[in-house]
Amino acid sequence: MEEKNQTEHQGTSNVHQIKPIRCIVKLGGAAITCKNEIEKINEENLKTVSLQLRQAMVSGSSSVKFLGMDWSKRPGISDIYSSVDDFREQPSLDSSSFIVVHGAGSFGHFQASKSGVHKGGLNQQLVKAGFVATRISVTSLNLEIVRALAREGIPSIGMSPFSCGWSTCERNIASADVSMVAKALDSGFVPVLHGDAVLDDSLGCTILSGDVIIRQLAAELKPEYIVFLTDVLGVYDRPPTEPNAMLLREIAVNEDGHWSVVKPALAERNRKVEITVAAHDTTGGMETKISEAAMIAKLGIDVYIVKAATTHSLRALSGELKGNIPDDWLGTVIRLRR
Amino acid sequence: MEEKNQTEHQGTSNVHQIKPIRCIVKLGGAAITCKNEIEKINEENLKTVSLQLRQAMVSGSSSVKFLGMDWSKRPGISDIYSSVDDFREQPSLDSSSFIVVHGAGSFGHFQASKSGVHKGGLNQQLVKAGFVATRISVTSLNLEIVRALAREGIPSIGMSPFSCGWSTCERNIASADVSMVAKALDSGFVPVLHGDAVLDDSLGCTILSGDVIIRQLAAELKPEYIVFLTDVLGVYDRPPTEPNAMLLREIAVNEDGHWSVVKPALAERNRKVEITVAAHDTTGGMETKISEAAMIAKLGIDVYIVKAATTHSLRALSGELKGNIPDDWLGTVIRLRR
Known part of the structure; x- marks a missing residue:
């Protein structure tokens, strides 16, 4: 299986990529948010998922001391300095290549359905506003997931499909640049993508789901396996x-x-x-x-x-x-x- | 001046762009954050800046009712539905093309300087962690600025230079894809970029400042004028x-x-x-x-x-x-x- 994957990588000429990808993980919206409460994260699940991801990435090192990578101010937590200094001399762990893609759950759904973003029509003020509101909601979820992963020592990097240049035509993927995802992986990071509002060549705009993103990434980057949580x-x-x-x-x-x-x-x-x-x-x-x-x-x-x-x-x-x-x-x- | 700009646009062959850009605005870190307090936004200034931006974008319409575009849950504000319904039949306003770029101020600075992200060296665990921590901090500021602009009815779209594929070599810009910025503008959005941690072909990583981003955008998109706040x-x-x-x-x-x-x-x-x-x-x-x-x-x-x-x-x-x-x-x- 590994050999086969590596051969296939070499055949993917348009993607700069050295390391083989081990796994793409889909964090389902229902698993990481509270579906019935608008914009509420299932903190307990997200913490366990983040912990399990670290265990899976750094095999056999569950007891190794790790460096939390969210150094932002958080309510109730005063000191982030000491843990940083502990790791001044720590060598880099060689985490194998994972990509995380998450759904929206109770984020973005209300904004998108209220305005009909998936149907397009950016010339209508309501659709344009809904597009902005949807992106605000899903990117705020993305930031919280990146932070949860970072707190477990996973070098996570939020990457919005919209900003990465992904777009559709009649809701099918028209452009999907995975080069930045590949570069982030090569530099030892874990890209964290998400279902997003994107531009559509025909409709003006639509919603690109996490599942479609995963299918595209799978086809281009050929991971060993994919886990839907x-x-x-x-x-x-x-x-x-x-x-x-x-x-x-x-x-x-x-x-x-x-x-x-x-x-x-x-x-x-x-x-x-x-x-x-x-x-x-x-x-x-x-x-x-x-x-x-x-x-x-x-x-x-x-x-x-x-x-x-x-x-x-x-x-x-x-x-x-x-x-x-x-x-x-x-x-x-x-x-x-x- | 206008005619000259339009001629120059047509000469920019590698960027898909129809609308001429009116203005690039730099929101200085010192103007929108409290410099001496880590990760604290100057809410009052940010609100006034957002209001002024809307007034400048939609000339002569300061009294026009506008649709707030941040529909996320916010503490103390219970109902976002009614205002949305008011605008179901509202036609789109023709806001002229603006780009916003903001600095980091008291966001990202601590994380970057503590770990030396600007000096590179991603093979060191501390630098890699600092890179992740810096991006978390600056993207959280970006999200708050996008939300503040959206609340004033500005169709703002957060776009991280890292995700857009911007990178450097020896700290000079090596790759700066402005095509997604141009596409977002053409669709009537206001792209909001920011100083960011990026990959560097030679050093591994570094910090790309908002001022350098503006110089690059100015050279490629030729706005009529640029305002540094x-x-x-x-x-x-x-x-x-x-x-x-x-x-x-x-x-x-x-x-x-x-x-x-x-x-x-x-x-x-x-x-x-x-x-x-x-x-x-x-x-x-x-x-x-x-x-x-x-x-x-x-x-x-x-x-x-x-x-x-x-x-x-x-x-x-x-x-x-x-x-x-x-x-x-x-x-x-x-x-x-x-």
Whole structure:
């Protein structure tokens, strides 16, 4: 797998990149914000996710002293000087390459839907204002996530897709410059991108989702694996709140993009599960998620969908699942049929 | 002046740009933050500056109802819905093109100097941490400035030079992509850039100052005029706190870049003033400022250095000074000798 990735990197001629990327992590909006309260971060989850990311990045060093990298003034915390001085002589840790992409959750959603940013029309004052308001909301979330990661010693760098020059045409990606992301990685940083309001050549503007950003980054940078951190254990055959909802443990994707559930073994019921999944998917939920994931898996990249801030997410982030899936691991693996 | 600018725009072949730029505004760190208190914004000044910017952008419409564009949750303010609904049918105002660039003031300075980010050396853990900490601090200031402008109805868009792909080599600009800035302007937004920590091809990293960013934007986008908002009335012949310090009202720049004070008329004392200015400039202060401004004025762009949040700054921002300088205007004009 590693060798294959490295070969593919050399073939990506338009991207300046030396280090292979290990993992792209999606922090789902539902996992890191409180969905029902406007602009409220789920601090506890975010802290655990940040801690797990550090553990996964710097393997075997969970006990190593680390340098917090958010030196900003914070309420209730007076002294940031002493910890800085401790690290004057500390050599750099060699954290392997991760990219973080986060959703919006309860940030940006109200602003975008109130003004219809996703439908375009920047000549209308309300849409233009909504575009500004949406970017303010999602960039404030981005800043808080960058700070949470930095406090755990992760050298995180906020990078807005809008500023990086990403734009769309009819909502499809028209321009997606990943060169700055690659340069930041090469310099040892962890780029933190997010779903964003962007310019659209045809509509004027629209919303670019975190999932579409991940698909683009995956295609261009070929990470070893991708982890989607969500607020449920994984992908189910029906809404997980329903009785008898069954966790789909492994989905195999063919070269042509078609996919089917291989674990739990369902044999003749396969087709029925697919239909059920599609049927309950009125809000771009699981069917969209599986389809997006299947497109990534087609590239030979493992996709893990797992509940954030659990032992299962730590194992996924650490790359434990690259071979066989342990029986006691709960989550959904989507990968190329072997 | 306008005609000349438009001709020059057409000559800038590598930048996609339709609208001519009216003004680039530098919000000096000293004017918008409290210099002696770490990470504290001068809220009163920032509010006045934002108001004046709106007045300057939308000429003759100071009484027009405007739509605040920061719809984020704020302490003590409960309802953001009603004002949004008021503007559902409002047509877009045609604000002329402005770019805002701000300094860091009491943001970023501690983080950068504590770790030596400007000297480079990303292989040292302290420098890497300082880079992350500096970017957190300056982007949090950027977000607050974008929000303050948006609350006054200015369609402001935060754009970090790092994310836009700006980088240096030996501290000189190596790459400065202004295409996204131009696209944002063309879509009717006001880009808000800032002094930033950036990658340096030779040193690893360094600090890119707001003044250098302005010089680059001026050369590429050719605005009609540039306003530096500071915490003193303008450029003096000696530190303004000294008795008898004299405000230099107009400085004329020759095609070769040499400059001299033309107002107040000093005749035989000209040379002495220049030397005095240079002599007290130990911290990259006024001499640097005049030299930077002279490089811009050489391009045929008027530069006004003026105290923020005064009637003088409003007149400068509004473009009142393009012809003769009124006697009752206080500030420093630096422009091509006529």
